[in-house]
Amino acid sequence: LDELSGRQKQKKWFWRKTKPRPTEWSLPGGYRVVTTYDRSDLIKRSIATLREKLIEESIVVALVCLVFLWHIRSGLVAIITLPIAIILSFVPMYRLGLTSNIMSLGGIAIAIGAMVDAAIIMVENAHKYLEHFRDGKGRDPTPAERVQVIIEAAKSVGRPLFFSLLVITVSFIPVFSLEAQEGRLFKPLAFTKTFSMLFASLLGVTLVPVLMVLLIRGKITPEAKNPLNRFLIWAYQPFVHFVLRFRWLTLIGGCLVVAWVFYPWRATVTDRLQKSGTTALASFSEKYLDPLFPFQNLGKEFMPPLNEGTILFMPTAVPGMSIGEATKILQIQDRLLRQIPEVETVFGKAGQSETPTDPAPLSMFETVVTLKSHEQWRPGMTWEKIVAGMNQKLKTPGMANIFWMPIQTRTEMLTTGFRSILGIKVFGPDLGVIQDVGVQIEKALSDFPDTRSVFAERTTGGYFLDFKVNRQAAARYGLTVGDVNDIIETAIGGKTISTTVEGRERYPIAVRYARDFREDLDALKRVLVATPAGPQNSATVNAGSENGNGETASVMGAQVPISMLADISYKTGPPSIRNESGQLVGFVFVDITTDDIEGYVRAANQRINEMVKFPPGYYVQWAGQFEYQQRAFKRFLLLFPFTLLIIIVLLYLNTKSVVKIAIVLLAVPFSLVGAFWLLYLLGYNLSTAVWVGIIALAGLDAETGVVMLLYLDHAWEKFRSLGRMNTMGDLQGAVIEGAVQRIRPKIMTVCAILFGLLPIMWSPVTQAGADVMKRIAAPMIGGVVTSAILELLIYPVIYVIWRSREIKRLQKPQIGSCPDLM
Incomplete structure (x- = not known):
């Protein structure tokens, strides 16, 4: 869905929308032209949704800065940096020809929180350095000293922040590898998110320090005087003391939390209880224990549908429906649809349009149902209820109902050939047997749970008028098979014999019999065929030729009925022949009511294997x-190790420590706990959009892990420089200072990301583009929350266990040197 860009295109679009149509000028009184489907409204609504969310996210992130820093000038550093990074990201978009659409703006929307992280942490660190200067010197710094302190504060965190934002940038590499429909959909999002984070990284080490020097001045409120910061330190400190006291218990608890989310309880316990015959225990486990393990309960789908605000109703019947019957049924269905209060307009079509790109038969209807705005719906009415009501009202015998949306349908039909969510391809060497198998599948799934409709394509159900030329009879009249076929083409189908030129216009001249002479089988049999003999050779022809019955056939340039030259009859055959991978194939269209595509396919496969031979x-x-969902998932699995390797290399360039890299990457399983729990609670399925959100979450995990580890390292270095790192008590004191006393920047980073994504989640479900963006944002929100909680509790424990080995090494020489000191 691309927004019209450029002044000329917008003018042309507006002119087409407002200028009276030329056809209206020539219509008689009482007639008017009505727009049955207008995609421009959807485009405008979708862009407006993302624009609104971008503004809301920017405001929320600005408020986070002001609340935590309690200093308006300092908050302006992040507030100024954010729009500059967004504007700069539009420059490569323009150069690459990327338009302003749902997915491209969505890439910026999910990146806003992380884009200001560098600015937030650098400003907060400058505040802390200025506070330490004032406490140590007992006075405020001079202007020159203030600049020097701010520069030192920026240098202390600049390198790790730059690399952490760079990790977020490269984490989207798997999205660029997506193909076909999913690639066209998500590549604009990947481009804009990458551009946004790239410019945010560059601004973090260039513009942000300059703005800090210019804006961080005046009275800086100490961290201890901010009530929010005091509350955070008061609430967090007891937990740190507890986890450091019970270190191994904390680690075991963290491992159990992660394992709890992913443990396949149903497969390992419930299913075994059912197989062993303990029905009561199996029922109890299925009802009360299975829901406690979220990952196993997540369904799988390819993509959540974009709510277009318009329904495309596509019932399909078996081939052979007449024009009169199709017209009658179409009008009945249109009247029934128009009776639904939420419907604004209904426009139905049976058969194909006058274009070679629309090969639809008469048995396939396409009805565009435009709905009113959501404010005009009945109370409590939802999209799903409207579709269910339509399906119940339009139960036409012999026709399978399929409900989709116009853009979605066109995209699917162009890429897969199916006009339903799911399809089954039946392969084999014979079309008749393929049809029989397809009909068996149709019967097997017609009453299957979560099935709205199923329709097997009739591969041999087409009706054709067949002309079979009698070669001996044609030769008796001096005609060839080609001569007879030329008459069939000219008289019945119409043959272009010339072109008329009228100014700059060209029109073909086609000749064929009038409708009265070709409207039924008897009329067609009376079509006359001219024989090649003429009056000039009548003497020769009068000699005649004797046929096998002893009769003489006169061929004096006569015109004979085509029925004497060919057998004409109606025959059935394949309406179309499909070929794939060198084999004949038939389609079975399956429309379902559930979003869990993989779960439905798994259960339906079992039913088909039981009932179809x-x-x-x-x-x-x-x-x-x-098919799309499986292909996208395999693509992600293939490229995930490559992306992980790049992230590890970037982290190593920053930390120069394998242990630190491992500690940072521990944030990934911690975040997946919250990601899958929130998806489960919201009723979302695993889809390509969700996996894109999880990929984005992996980059955020690396950033939050780097920030958490950064302040622990600062405290460690501080204590070592002061000569206070000699015992385990000193190590725990350093860890407590790095964890508790530096809680503000950590929570600021998490809140900026979290509150930057929340505006997406409170969008109404009927808002255009909201469904896709919610699936991307949900795992990021849930993951950031649990990742922050587990990192705040487990990182100090792991850090103490790791650094304790160095403390023990430091203690050994001291013990050996005690006698000398005495």
Whole structure:
């Protein structure tokens, strides 16, 4: 969905929308032209949704800075940096030809919180350095000293922040590898998010220090005098003392929390209880214990549909429906649809348009149902309830109902050939047997749970008028098979014989019989065919030729009915022949009511294997969105190790320590706990959009892990420089200072990311573009929360265990040198 860009395009679009149509000028009184489907409104609404969220996120992030720093000038550093980074990200978008659309703006929307992290941490660190200067010197710094202190504060955190933002930038590499529909959908998002984070990284080490020098001045409120900071220190300190006291218990608890989320309880316990015959225990486990393990309960789908505000109703019947019957059923369905209060307009079409790109048969209807705005719906009415009501009202015998949306349908039909969410391809060597297998599948799934409709394509159900030329009869009249076929083409189908030129216009001249002479089978049999003999050779022809019955056939340039030259009859055959991978294939269209595509396919496969008998050489393959979902997931699995390797290299360039890299990457499983729990509680399925959010979350995990570890390292270095790192008590004191006393920048980083994403989640479900963006933001929100909690509790424990080995090494020489000191 691309927004019209450029002044000329906008003018042309506005002119087309407002100028009276030329056809209206020539219509008689009482007639008017009505727009049945207008995509521009969806485009405008979708762009407006993302624009609104960008503004809300910017305001929320600015408030986070002001509340934690309690200094308006300092908050301006992040507030100024954010729009500059966003504006700069539009420059490469313009150069690459990326338009302003739902996904490109969505990339900026999910990056806003992380874009200001560098500015937030550097400003907060400058505040802390200025506070330490005032406490140590007993006075405020001079202007020159203030600049020097701010520069030192920026240098102390600049390198790790730059690399952490760079990790977020490169973490989106797997998204660039997506193909086909998912690639076209998510690559704009990946581009804009990458551009945004890249410019945020560059501004963090260039513009932010300059703004800090210019704006951080005046009275700086000490951290201890901010009530919010005092509360955070008061609440966090007891937990740190507890986890450092019970270190191994804390680690075991963290491992159990992660394992709890991913443990396959249903497969290892519930299913075994059912197989062993303990029905009561199995039922108890299924009802009360299975829901406690979130990952196993998540369904899988390809993509949540974009709510277009318009429904495309596509019922399909078996081939052979007449024009009169199709018109009658179409009008009945349109009247029934118009009776629904939420429907604004209904426009139905049966058969194909006058274009070679629309090969739809008469048996396939396409009805565009435009809904009113959500404010005009009945109380409590939802999109799902409207579709369910339509399906219940439009139960037409012999027709399978399919409900989709116009853009979604066109995209799916162009890429997969299916006009339903799921499809089944039946492969085999014979079309008749393929149809039989397809009909068996249709019967097997017609009453299957979560199935709205299922329709097997009739591969041999087309009706054709067949002309079979009698070669002997044609030769008797001096005609060839080609001569007879030329008459069939000219008289019945129409043949272009010339072109008329009218100014700059060209029109073909086609000749064929009038409708009265070709409207039924008897009329077609009377079509006359001219024989090649003429009056000039009548003497020769009068000699005649004797046929096998002893009769003489006169061929004096006569015109004979085509029925004497060919057998004409109606025959059935394939309406279309599909070929894939060198084999014949038939389609079965499956429309479902559940979002869990993989779960439905797994259960439906079991039903098909039980009820359908496949002859040797015939097999089925699931297609549609299931095929897309499987392909995208395999692509992610293939490129994830490569992306992880790049992240590890960047982290090593920053930390120069394998242990620190391992500690930072521990944030990933911690974050997945909250990501999958929130997805489960919201009822979201695992989809390509969700995996994109999880990939973005992995980059955020690396950043928050770097920030958490950064202040622990600062405290460690501080205590060592003061000669206070001699015992385990000193180590624990350093860790407590690095964890508790520096809680403000850590929480600021988390809150900036978290509150920057929350505006996406409170969008109404009917808002255009909201469904896709919610699936991306949900795992990021849940993951950031649990990652922050577990990092605040477990990182100090791991750090103490790691650094304790160095303390023990330091203690050994001291013990050996005690006698000499005495």
